[in-house]
Amino acid sequence: MSSLAYDPRDRGGPQQPMLIARDLRKHFPVKASGGKSVQAVDGVSFSVGKGETLGVVGESGCGKSTLARLMLHLIKPDAGELVFDGDPVGVAPGIPIDALRRQVQIVFQDSYSSLNPRMPVRDSVAFGPFVQGKRKDEARQVARDMLGKVGLDPEIFGPRYPHELSGGQKQRVNIARALATGPRMVILDEPVSALDKSIEAQVLNLLRALKRQLNLTYVFISHDLNVVRYISDRVLVMYLGRIVEFGPIDAIFERPLHPYTRALLASRPSMDPARRIELPPISGDPPNPIEPPSGCRFRTRCPFAEMVCETADPMLGPLQGPQSHVAACHMQEAHSGHSLAASA
Amino acid sequence: MTDYSSVIPAKAGIRGDEVPAAALDPRFRGNGGVIKTRSEPFLEEQAAPATKVRGYWESVFHRLRRDPVTLVFAVIVLLIVLAAICAPLIAPFDPYKESIVGRLKPLGWRGHPLGTDELGRDMLSRLIYGGRVSLLMGIVPVLIASLIGGMLGIAGGFIGGRTNTAVMRTMDVFYAFPSVLLAVAIAGAMGGGMANGMLALSLVFIPPMCRVAETATTQIRALDFIEAARASGARTTTIIRYHVLGNVLGPVFIYASSLVSVSILLASGLSFLGLGVRPPVPDWGLMLSTLRQSIYVVPFVCALPGLAIFITSICCNLVSDGLRAAMDVRM
Numbered sequence: 001m002s003s004l005a006y007d008p009r010d011r012g013g014p015q016q017p018m019l020i021a022r023d024l025r026k027h028f029p030v031k032a033s034g035g036k037s038v039q040a041v042d043g044v045s046f047s048v049g050k051g052e053t054l055g056v057v058g059e060s061g062c063g064k065s066t067l068a069r070l071m072l073h074l075i076k077p078d079a080g081e082l083v084f085d086g087d088p089v090g091v092a093p094g095i096p097i098d099a100l101r102r103q104v105q106i107v108f109q110d111s112y113s114s115l116n117p118r119m120p121v122r123d124s125v126a127f128g129p130f131v132q133g134k135r136k137d138e139a140r141q142v143a144r145d146m147l148g149k150v151g152l153d154p155e156i157f158g159p160r161y162p163h164e165l166s167g168g169q170k171q172r173v174n175i176a177r178a179l180a181t182g183p184r185m186v187i188l189d190e191p192v193s194a195l196d197k198s199i200e201a202q203v204l205n206l207l208r209a210l211k212r213q214l215n216l217t218y219v220f221i222s223h224d225l226n227v228v229r230y231i232s233d234r235v236l237v238m239y240l241g242r243i244v245e246f247g248p249i250d251a252i253f254e255r256p257l258h259p260y261t262r263a264l265l266a267s268r269p270s271m272d273p274a275r276r277i278e279l280p281p282i283s284g285d286p287p288n289p290i291e292p293p294s295g296c297r298f299r300t301r302c303p304f305a306e307m308v309c310e311t312a313d314p315m316l317g318p319l320q321g322p323q324s325h326v327a328a329c330h331m332q333e334a335h336s337g338h339s340l341a342a343s344a
Numbered sequence: 345m346t347d348y349s350s351v352i353p354a355k356a357g358i359r360g361d362e363v364p365a366a367a368l369d370p371r372f373r374g375n376g377g378v379i380k381t382r383s384e385p386f387l388e389e390q391a392a393p394a395t396k397v398r399g400y401w402e403s404v405f406h407r408l409r410r411d412p413v414t415l416v417f418a419v420i421v422l423l424i425v426l427a428a429i430c431a432p433l434i435a436p437f438d439p440y441k442e443s444i445v446g447r448l449k450p451l452g453w454r455g456h457p458l459g460t461d462e463l464g465r466d467m468l469s470r471l472i473y474g475g476r477v478s479l480l481m482g483i484v485p486v487l488i489a490s491l492i493g494g495m496l497g498i499a500g501g502f503i504g505g506r507t508n509t510a511v512m513r514t515m516d517v518f519y520a521f522p523s524v525l526l527a528v529a530i531a532g533a534m535g536g537g538m539a540n541g542m543l544a545l546s547l548v549f550i551p552p553m554c555r556v557a558e559t560a561t562t563q564i565r566a567l568d569f570i571e572a573a574r575a576s577g578a579r580t581t582t583i584i585r586y587h588v589l590g591n592v593l594g595p596v597f598i599y600a601s602s603l604v605s606v607s608i609l610l611a612s613g614l615s616f617l618g619l620g621v622r623p624p625v626p627d628w629g630l631m632l633s634t635l636r637q638s639i640y641v642v643p644f645v646c647a648l649p650g651l652a653i654f655i656t657s658i659c660c661n662l663v664s665d666g667l668r669a670a671m672d673v674r675m
Binding site: 069072074098101102104105106108110113114115116117118119124127128131132174177178181 | 567568569571572573574575576577578579582586587590591594
């Protein structure tokens with residue numbers, strides 16, 4: 001933590017998490033289903049420490065992107081609360097949503113649709129500082145600086161339109177756009193998923209360098225475990241709108257506790273032809289999020305599922321300290337009734 | 345303040361710059377299994393060849409210059425407009441001056457290059473003056489409709505939900521009538537005259553204009569850059585002004601330019617039916633209407649107003665087509 005430079009906006013001190021989410025919930029109503037809804041995010045609690053990179057992994061449709069939008073109040077949560085640097089978000093004595101958006105920014109996966117096609121990219125970058133009260137020429141200067149910081153010459157690339165840039169260049173512009181307002185925390189929603197592998201590595205290295213330079217906190221959302229491992233300090237594994245496992249990166253990769261995390265890790269393509277994957281570790285699609293299974297949501301695809309998994313909802317254990325590693329699985333819970341439960 | 349000790353008292357560890365190779369995927373391995381993280385941003389991108397960068401309108405004109413068909417028709421439209429504006433200067437005769445002797449004379453009769461009409465008035469002068477009314481009736485309703493329809497469409501498209509449904513279903517009611525019928529009905533109900541004709545045409549064009557603007561806005565609204573703008577704290581009006589207008593104006597402008605010819609045709613139709621301009625004001629539609637009884641006497645002279653309408657509207661259409669191509673940024 002000592003590496004963090006003093007930031008006058010830092011209210012809570014280094015021990016205060018940058019963002020705390022408590023029991024966030026977002027259900028999207030489905031038309032023509034008789035009042036049913038997709039449980040995109042269903043009771044998610046976590047915290048992001050100052051200066052850390054929190055990885056979020058999970059299959060498509062598990063609620064990762066919804067979670068990202070909830071963190072910025074781009075969509076309103078149905079329930080739960082957010083606490084930014086000690087201040088409850090959008091509640092009377094806390095921090096208003098406008099002020100939150102001055103300190104948290106987001107980079108989306110689709111680098112093309114994240115930029116206005118009719119605007120030269122330097123204007124897209126300058127837009128954030130401009131709406132936050134800078135004069136036009138000041139905002140342009142910020143845009144020039146930020147384009148330089150992401151490795152694009154502002155004289156050559158600034159006046160161009162998004163369609164004149166490559167995917168990697170566009171994503172750099174998006175990063176510059178997100179950083180132009182001087183945020184303390186950046187939510188990266190699959191920022192490298194649409195890029196090819198060599199560009200992906202460049203952008204990841206750029207993100208790491210910028211994080212150090214600007215004292216940023218990242219929430220890094222991805223379905224690519226290798227990428228998450230490269231960039232994250234801690235990881236949050238999601239399945240069907242819930243957190244199934246949460247812990248430090250190395251602990252999760254070396255000692256995964258939840259069968260779903262194990263399956264995800266096992267499904268990574270191996271670089272070693274001798275360890276070729278013969279059988280798919282998880283089969284089938286995730287269950288319908290409109291009617292998730294009772295009890296443990298993973299039980300329909302879990303090789304260890306037993307009676308207890310159907311009746312009782314496993315809880316994510318209490319988190320003690322930043323190094324704690326927890327999983328929502330009956331096998332991890334002493335006396336849960338599962339035959340493989342750890343005996344305490 | 346609430347006690348959050350139950351939720352992770354976080355104390356994040358920040359990793360060093362150099363990550364041990366064992367922790368990494370092989371494809372990130374650079375030299376000796378240690379990732380080289382550069383503290384300076386890379387400069388490869390700056391070596392990219394410097395191609396000429398054009399502004400938006402500059403690139404539109406650049407593409408237009410390479411499109412001779414559009415250019416030729418644009419020049420014709422420009423000439424027609426100029427002729428209408430400078431009518432008093434170029435018209436050889438007074439368009440209202442009647443002559444009992446010189447009625448329905450063929451082309452070239454006694455210094456009348458295009459002959460005379462049923463009251464002995466010079467056809468060329470009347471056609472030139474008639475262009476004023478026709479162009480005015482072609483452009484003004486489209487402008488009014490773009491403004492009102494565009495605003496309604498952008499508002500409905502951006503707000504979405506029930507507001508949008510309310511706006512668009514109201515438009516659909518107008519849509520249900522054929523445009524000619526609607527224009528005739530409105531103009532008929534309000535009585536003829538140029539102002540009422542323009543009003544009727546404006547009302548006819550608002551629904552399609554609104555739909556074009558609404559479609560474009562709905563498409564734009566779903567894109568991430570709107571969400572990114574909102575995430576940087578921009579208010580709805582700011583987002584519409586800086587991000588939506590620029591993207592919607594293109595389609596609206598192109599559609600409006602194609603409506604000009606329709607408007608000229610409809611206006612001529614209204615005048616033909618006696619619901620537009622009143623005689624003796626020269627107007628192409630009205631001239632066509634009054635001359636049709638004489639079609640067997642001087643057929644070519646009687647067809648001239650129709651020819652003027654045809655040439656103007658087809659030129660407007662072709663120019664709007666060329667603009668559509670030139671204004672597409674992704675070409």
